[in-house]
Amino acid sequence: MVTGDRRRETDPVLEVTGLDVHYGPRRRSRPALKGVSLTVAPGETVGVIGETGSGKTTLARAVLGLVPAAAGSVRIAGEDVRGYGRRQWRGLRRRGVVQYVFQDPLRSLDPDLTVADSLTEPLLVQGVPRTEAARRARAFLDRVRLPADLLDRLPGELSGGQRQRVAVARALVTEPRLVILDEPVSALDSANRVQVLEILKELRATGVALVLISHDLGSVVGTSDRIAVLYRGELVEVGPARDVVNHPRHAYTRLLVGSAPTLRAAPTDRAGRAALRALLNA
Numbered sequence: 130m131v132t133g134d135r136r137r138e139t140d141p142v143l144e145v146t147g148l149d150v151h152y153g154p155r156r157r158s159r160p161a162l163k164g165v166s167l168t169v170a171p172g173e174t175v176g177v178i179g180e181t182g183s184g185k186t187t188l189a190r191a192v193l194g195l196v197p198a199a200a201g202s203v204r205i206a207g208e209d210v211r212g213y214g215r216r217q218w219r220g221l222r223r224r225g226v227v228q229y230v231f232q233d234p235l236r237s238l239d240p241d242l243t244v245a246d247s248l249t250e251p252l253l254v255q256g257v258p259r260t261e262a263a264r265r266a267r268a269f270l271d272r273v274r275l276p277a278d279l280l281d282r283l284p285g286e287l288s289g290g291q292r293q294r295v296a297v298a299r300a301l302v303t304e305p306r307l308v309i310l311d312e313p314v315s316a317l318d319s320a321n322r323v324q325v326l327e328i329l330k331e332l333r334a335t336g337v338a339l340v341l342i343s344h345d346l347g348s349v350v351g352t353s354d355r356i357a358v359l360y361r362g363e364l365v366e367v368g369p370a371r372d373v374v375n376h377p378r379h380a381y382t383r384l385l386v387g388s389a390p391t392l393r394a395a396p397t398d399r400a401g402r403a404a405l406r407a408l409l410n411a
């Protein structure tokens with residue numbers, strides 16, 4: 130434990146403070162994140178929304194230590210992870226603290242491991258006995274609504290939707306405290322998208338906190354407790370999902386809500402959206 134005192138159950142599992150990330154050589158570096166601060170409570174689901182290029186993947190990668198931060202801090206379950214090396218990150222995953230799921234499940238899954246091996250491996254690493262790991266893997270496959278006869282298949286022998294469910298099951302099988310999911314449903318057709326989001330909603334019962342990254346507010350709002358809106362590298366609005374949809378404060382959030390036909394708030398008409406864009410570009 131890095132913190133000196135005992136952590137409480139209610140302490141945030143993720144605390145991002147004043148995070149700056151730049152890309153490119155120093156003299157020509159461009160900011161991708163500017164002063165981003167966000168906390169996620171145990172068991173909470175936070176949707177991070179923004180258009181293409183707004184910095185969503187950069188935020189996920191910076192939180193996971195895959196890109197360096199120029200300033201700010203990231204604490205996961207109380208540990209200051211800035212400066213952590215590979216071994217320390219592996220340790221965090223082994224201890225069941227943090228996991229992640231990428232948009233392309235082929236990146237989250239080892240192409241040479243069967244579904245059974247993919248699901249049991251993280252448990253075996255934690256020292257769970259083989260028969261118990263196999264039992265839990267089977268049970269988790271059921272939770273993501275996949276039949277047990279897929280256990281012997283390789284990722285390349287699954288459909289995209291099945292693959293993404295296996296990736297979700299693998300990330301959650303050790304019941305980690307925090308899972309970061311970067312566009313987990315955007316490569317899926319609408320039926321699979323709805324199912325994976327439903328599954329995520331159910332899996333919240335394990336007490337896991339989820340950071341659900343998406344360019345599509347409409348698809349994650351029903352699964353998220355809070356919504357954080359990223360615009361040009363800055364978090365411009367964070368609030369309870371219902372408030373963000375019904376009373377968006379920032380012009381960009383209003384544009385997002387107005388452009389999402391599935392949201393209950395009245396969609397903004399074309400002229401309204403043009404006015405909001407003009408406001409944003411002013």
Ligand SMILES: Nc1ncnc2c1ncn2[C@@H]1O[C@H](COP(=O)(O)OP(=O)(O)OP(=O)(O)O)[C@@H](O)[C@H]1O
Binds near residue numbers: 181
């Ligand atoms: N490796 C990199 N080198 C240089 N610039 C990068 C790199 N990765 C991302 N960027 C730039 O940083 C900004 C944020 O990119 P990022 O991928 O985080 O956005 P995003 O919101 O995830 O977009 P998308 O929805 O298209 O995935 C963009 O302007 C992008 O061009």
